[in-house]
Amino acid sequence: GAVVSQHPSRVICKSGTSVKIECRSLDFQATTMFWYRQFPKQSLMLMATSNEGSKATYEQGVEKDKFLINHASLTLSTLTVTSAHPEDSSFYICSARPDTDEQYFGPGTRLTVT
Amino acid sequence: ILNVEQSPQSLHVQEGDSTNFTCGFPSSNFYALHWYRWETAKSPEALFVMTLNGDEKKKGRISATLNTKEGYSYLYIKGSQPEDSATYLCAFTPGGGNKLTFGTGTQLKVEL
Numbered sequence: 001g002a003v004v005s006q007h008p009s010r011v012i013c014k015s016g017t018s019v020k021i022e023c024r025s026l027d028f029q030a031t032t033m034f035w036y037r038q039f040p041k042q043s044l045m046l047m048a049t050s051n052e053g054s055k056a057t058y059e060q061g062v063e064k065d066k067f068l069i070n071h072a073s074l075t076l077s078t079l080t081v082t083s084a085h086p087e088d089s090s091f092y093i094c095s096a097r098p099d100t101d102e103q104y105f106g107p108g109t110r111l112t113v114t
Numbered sequence: 115i116l117n118v119e120q121s122p123q124s125l126h127v128q129e130g131d132s133t134n135f136t137c138g139f140p141s142s143n144f145y146a147l148h149w150y151r152w153e154t155a156k157s158p159e160a161l162f163v164m165t166l167n168g169d170e171k172k173k174g175r176i177s178a179t180l181n182t183k184e185g186y187s188y189l190y191i192k193g194s195q196p197e198d199s200a201t202y203l204c205a206f207t208p209g210g211g212n213k214l215t216f217g218t219g220t221q222l223k224v225e226l
Binding site (some may be wrong): 004032034036037041042043044045046049093095097099102104105106107108 | 118142146155156157158160163165204205207212213214215216217218219222
């Protein structure tokens with residue numbers, strides 16, 4: 001139980017284009033979903049928290065107009081990186097939280113912007 | 115800014131060795147401490163959530179302890195096996211919130 005999928009696992013895009021990453025909780029309903037990114041040799045850093053049906057809450061320093069988050073249902077959240085640039089190249093990973101203290105993670109998406 | 119420190123950064127042990135690593139976190143405004151195991155190309159897997167000072171949790175050969183007064187947690191692996199090779203992450207949740215602040219992890223490699 002508590003499986004979270006993430007798609008795509010790897011994406012390469014050109015500078016200036018937008019990329020959408022999907023995060024799905026497969027066997028539970030997630031009241032809250034979280035988006036993290038990890039740069040090389042650094043820790044997972046929280047980007048934003050989203051609750052189903054409401055606007056995401058972004059961490060300090062994360063541009064909400066660049067990283068669009070939609071949490072349209074209790075099992076799906078999407079992160080769209082708009083007008084991507086090479087500095088956005090990173091590992092993006094989501095987690096989903098049912099009504100407990102635990103977060104269940106997807107396998108992550110490696111984004112490379114050329 | 116919350117600081118979560120993990121040590122060592124990496125560790126190589128032989129099959130059958132027992133090992134342990136440390137997670138340091140802020141001792142004030144504590145709510146929970148999480149341990150995850152993260153194998154390459156897979157999702158981080160939740161190992162333990164600990165909330166009470168003095169908590170000890172065990173899952174098979176893996177156990178963890180918690181000291182909230184001094185701000186540290188230890189993860190122990192008894193009789194390491196090659197399948198234990200992974201990065202072990204700890205994450206801290208402060209009181210009143212549900213956000214996780216992660217350490218950089220301890221990368222464990224168990225060799226035959």
